Amino acid sequence: MKKKILIVDDSALMRRVFCDIINSDDRFEVVNTATDGAEGFKFICEKQYDAVVLDVYMPKMTGIQMLQEMQKSHVSARVMMSSTTTGEGARETLDALTLGAIDFIKKPENVANAKDENFSKRFLDLLYVVSCAPMPHFGGATLPARGGREHGQTFTKRFDVNIHTTADQLASARTKVTGTVHAVPPDVKLRNVVHKGHRKIVAIASSTGGPKALHDVIPYLPGDLPVPVLLVQHMPQGFTASLAARLNEVSKIKVSEAVNGEKIENGHVYIAPGGVHMKVEKKGGVHCIKYSDEPTREGVKPCANYMYESLIDCDYDEVICVVLTGMGADGTAGIKNLDLKKQTYIIAQDQSTCTVYGMPKAIAMTGLVSEVVPLKDVAEQITKNVGVH
Structure with a gap:
């Protein structure tokens, strides 16, 4: 049975590129796409997916905000982030991993790179690993206010360690x-x-x-x-x-x-x-x-x-x-x-x-x-x- 994939990305071009890559592999099937985190969150509340490919930056609700909403609602999913390498993009990606995303892939800089066989192989290999990973626990993790150790917060569970903890x-x-x-x-x-x-x-x-x-x-x-x-x-x-x-x-x-x-x-x-x-x-x-x-x-x-x-x-x-x-x-x-x-x-x-x-x-x-x-x-x-x- 093919693994069911949800793509959440505000770019119609990237949704098309990711759909083409994923559907070219007999192991996967893209069953839904969403244009922002709000729509993506609605989908994962209604259906079960083997993996979710989630963009970081989107209008209405970002990828980070969607993960935070999943934390609040205790809704779990295997998430692979698609990220940029800008300074802020790298920080946001680490935020996503703290919040429960399993791994990330660096977004291609242009369509030509996206169609490169090496990128497609890396993407599909990682997607398979993510789709087979144990279901992560969503609930309890939070993100820090920027600024360092003085902004501490107490946690009730051993695995709730994140960057808000001193x-x-x-x-x-x-x-x-x-x-x-x-x-x-x-x-x-x-x-x-x-x-x-x-x-x-x-x-x-x-x-x-x-x-x-x-x-x-x-x-x-x-x-x-x-x-x-x-x-x-x-x-x-x-x-x-x-x-x-x-x-x-x-x-x-x-x-x-x-x-x-x-x-x-x-x-x-x-x-x-x-x-x-x-x-x-x-x-x-x-x-x-x-x-x-x-x-x-x-x-x-x-x-x-x-x-x-x-x-x-x-x-x-x-x-x-x-x-x-x-x-x-x-x-x-x-x-x-x-x-x-x-x-x-x-x-x-x-x-x-x-x-x-x-x-x-x-x-x-x-x-x-x-x-x-x-x-x-x-x-x-x-x-x-x-x-x-």
């Missing part, structure tokens, strides 16, 4: 999560690792579902974490700076988009910029960020494999590798190569809390993983395994 509130909520028993799939064999050495670094890989998942990890790390954190999140150029700024607003630990050549320091999260690979190199006795323009790998740029492999020649005694939600297998090859030369301790997100159980499954099946944990426990395991108790 770092202190996150830390307080985190202490209430105790006694979790981690269920490991029977086909996954865990590896016991004895920590050694004092110089450690954390390296995180995430993809589909990652921006929302990271809001349940990074803000729970202490500001004085005695190690640096590298992070590859699969995102196009123009979006990672907004993600870094968003996370920095709610975290005690410093978060920024990595800058080519900057010194890597403890208590700092470095997010790989979209469109380049991020590596680590040693210069004059210190470790620094290095951009690389090598070809895409695993179909992505930045690619976590490059990040992990660059740590082989560095002076860190141990690398804490963390693999979060995402399609594909990025990170697995890099970690396997790294593990041949370095001490590694590998943490994978469990299937039940993943938007897409692809990357964590790939690394879990290698037999190298030491822990498989739900998303809410990832930060605690990172903190514990770098020596903070």
Whole structure:
């Protein structure tokens, strides 16, 4: 049976382009189109769709306002945003992900680009992933007033973390999560690792579902974490700076988009910029960020494999590798190569809390993983395994 798709976009041209792309694939069928969020919201209240393609900017009711209305009404849908890469467009897209959208695709700049086979393939591949993802929970999440940590708000549920929550509130909520028993799939064999050495670094890989998942990890790390954190999140150029700024607003630990050549320091999260690979190199006795323009790998740029492999020649005694939600297998090859030369301790997100159980499954099946944990426990395991108790 074909998956039923709703398109919500004020542009007649984009509705036509998206309809043509979607209906060209036997897996899908566009059953309705809407010209704004109000009409789109009416449709999802009346019918069930396998996925919704939602524009950000529309008159009458924007995509963000439609998601907010879904939150208020507890109406759920699998949503894929179509977004621009302008500064405000990137921020609005992250707002959408906070509100429950599963992922986004960068809108083509013109009709010629929209008809490009590469764009069509990316669009259809992502739409399929979104349509197969677990139904997200709608209800409870809100968006911040711009301005940072002082605009805090208390949340009643563990998974209601978003950019309106202050770092202190996150830390307080985190202490209430105790006694979790981690269920490991029977086909996954865990590896016991004895920590050694004092110089450690954390390296995180995430993809589909990652921006929302990271809001349940990074803000729970202490500001004085005695190690640096590298992070590859699969995102196009123009979006990672907004993600870094968003996370920095709610975290005690410093978060920024990595800058080519900057010194890597403890208590700092470095997010790989979209469109380049991020590596680590040693210069004059210190470790620094290095951009690389090598070809895409695993179909992505930045690619976590490059990040992990660059740590082989560095002076860190141990690398804490963390693999979060995402399609594909990025990170697995890099970690396997790294593990041949370095001490590694590998943490994978469990299937039940993943938007897409692809990357964590790939690394879990290698037999190298030491822990498989739900998303809410990832930060605690990172903190514990770098020596903070």
